Amino acid sequence: MTAPVRVGLVGAGPWARMVHAPLLAAGPETELAGVWSRTADHAESLAAEHGVTPYPSFDALLDDVEAVALAVVPAAQPDLAVRAAQAGKAVLLEKPLGLDVTGARRIADAVAEHGVGSLMLLTYRFADVVREFLADVDTMTPTGARACFISGAFLGGAFAGGWRLEHGALLDVGPHILDLVETALGPVVEIQGHGDPRQWVGLLVTHESGALSEVTLSCASAIEPSRTEVEVYGRDRSCFVDARSGARAASFARVRAEFAAVARSGDPHPCDASRGLAIQELVARAERALVK
Numbered sequence: 001m002t003a004p005v006r007v008g009l010v011g012a013g014p015w016a017r018m019v020h021a022p023l024l025a026a027g028p029e030t031e032l033a034g035v036w037s038r039t040a041d042h043a044e045s046l047a048a049e050h051g052v053t054p055y056p057s058f059d060a061l062l063d064d065v066e067a068v069a070l071a072v073v074p075a076a077q078p079d080l081a082v083r084a085a086q087a088g089k090a091v092l093l094e095k096p097l098g099l100d101v102t103g104a105r106r107i108a109d110a111v112a113e114h115g116v117g118s119l120m121l122l123t124y125r126f127a128d129v130v131r132e133f134l135a136d137v138d139t140m141t142p143t144g145a146r147a148c149f150i151s152g153a154f155l156g157g158a159f160a161g162g163w164r165l166e167h168g169a170l171l172d173v174g175p176h177i178l179d180l181v182e183t184a185l186g187p188v189v190e191i192q193g194h195g196d197p198r199q200w201v202g203l204l205v206t207h208e209s210g211a212l213s214e215v216t217l218s219c220a221s222a223i224e225p226s227r228t229e230v231e232v233y234g235r236d237r238s239c240f241v242d243a244r245s246g247a248r249a250a251s252f253a254r255v256r257a258e259f260a261a262v263a264r265s266g267d268p269h270p271c272d273a274s275r276g277l278a279i280q281e282l283v284a285r286a287e288r289a290l291v292k
Contacts, residue, residue, distance in 0.1 A: 004031040005260045007092070008061040010080055011071030012042035014158040015094075017049075019121075020071045023252045025050050029260035036061045062087045067117075067263040070094055073163050074171070078103035081273075085110035090117035090263035092255075095175040096283060097276040099167070104280035111273040117262030118273040119255070122179055124228060125271050126254040127246025130180070133230070133239060137184045140234045145185055145213040149177040151226030154198070154219040168197025169219040170286055177215055178205075178282045179275070180230050180243065185211045188282060193289035203286055 007024050009016060012035055025032040034053030037043035047054035055061040058080065062068070068084040069092035070077055078098045084091050091111065097104035097120070111118045124130050149169070153159045164172045182188050187208040195201040203215040228243040262269050269275075 002264075004029055005067050005090075005263045006031050006033040006065045007067045007069050007263075008033050008055065008065035009035045009046075009069045009071065010037070010058065010061065012037040012039065012046040013071065016071035017046055019252065020069050020092075021046055021050055023256055024069060025052075026253070026256065029257050030067075033065045034061060058083070062089060065089065067092065067259070074099045074103070075163065078106045081107045082110040085114045085116050085118075088114060088116060090259070090266070091119075091273070092259050093118060093120045093273060093276060095120055095122055095276065095279070096171055097273065097280055099163070099171070101277070101280050101284050104277045108273040108277040115266050117259075117264070117266045117269075118276075119259045119262055119269055120271045120273065120276040121255065122176060122271045123248075123251055123255070124176055124180060124243040124246065125183075126251040126258070127243065128250065129241055129246045130243050133241035134180075134183055136239045137232050140232070140237060140239065142185050142209070142211045142232045142234050144211055145181060145230060145232045146215075147177050147181050147213060147230040148216040149173045149226075149228050150216065150218050150221050150223055152220070152222050152224065153226070155222065164219070165198065168199075168201075169217045170197040170201055170283060170290075173219060174217060174283045174286060175276075175279045176228065176243075177217065177230075178286070179279050181205060181213045181215060182207075182282065183270075184230060184232055185209065185213055188285070191282070191285045191289045193286055195290065197287075197290070201286075201290065203289070 035047040036055040044054040067090035190206040192204040201217040231240040
C-alpha cells in the first residue's frame, strides 16, 4: 500500500477548518501533518482538533512535509506558494491564485520552474455531475449558454468581510463560473460587462467557436440555497448542470486523491496552477470590461 502524502496546512480560518483540515485528515491518500498560521492561537486550536503539530513557522512546516495546502487570502498566497515550490513541495491552491494576474503568474511560473505538482481547489470541477455535464457538452456543438453564480454570502456569515467584500463577486466566485463556461464552450476571445462586483454583474462572453455565453454573478442576493448553474444550448439539444447538486463529500474525496497523485508525480492537471493563471486572466479581462 502506498504511504499517504504528508501535507502541511497553511491557514486556520473558517475555510481551513471547514474544508482543508478534515479533507486532508480523512485519508487514505493524504495525512494532515500539521498546521501553521500567522495567528498562532488559531493554528494551535485547529491542530489540537486533529491531533497534529502546530508548527512555529512556515519554514518549520516546509522542512517536515511533502506537500502544502494553502488556505489563505489571495494577497498572501503568491509569496507562500512560491516558497513552497522553491522547496520542492507540491501545492494545493485556493482560488483566486492572487489579487491580480501578476501574483497568479508568480505561482504558475514557480510551479513550472521547480516541477512540483499543483492543484487548485475549484470544487465544482471535482463533482460527478459537473464532469458528466462537461463530457456531454463535448458531444454537441454549442451555440450559446447561460450561467450564474448567485448567493447571499456577502450579506452575513463567515465570508462576509475582508477581501471578498472589498473586491466583490467577480474575484471571489468568478473563477468558478468562468472556468466552467470556458471549459464547456472553449477559449474566450471577448468579454463585455456591466454592473458592480459588490452587488450584481452581467457578462456577455464571446468564445473562439463563435458561441456566446451570458454570465450572471452576485454574492449579495437574498437567495437560499445559492445557485451555481450552467446550461448550454445547441441546434439539436441543450445540456444543463446544477453544480451545487454534486455530493460535496465525494467531490472533496476526489480532490484529495487527485492532489496526492499530482504531489507524487508532478504531472499537470486540468485544475493546476497554469489553469489558475488562465482563469485569473479571464477575471482581469472581465474587471476591465466593467469600467469601459
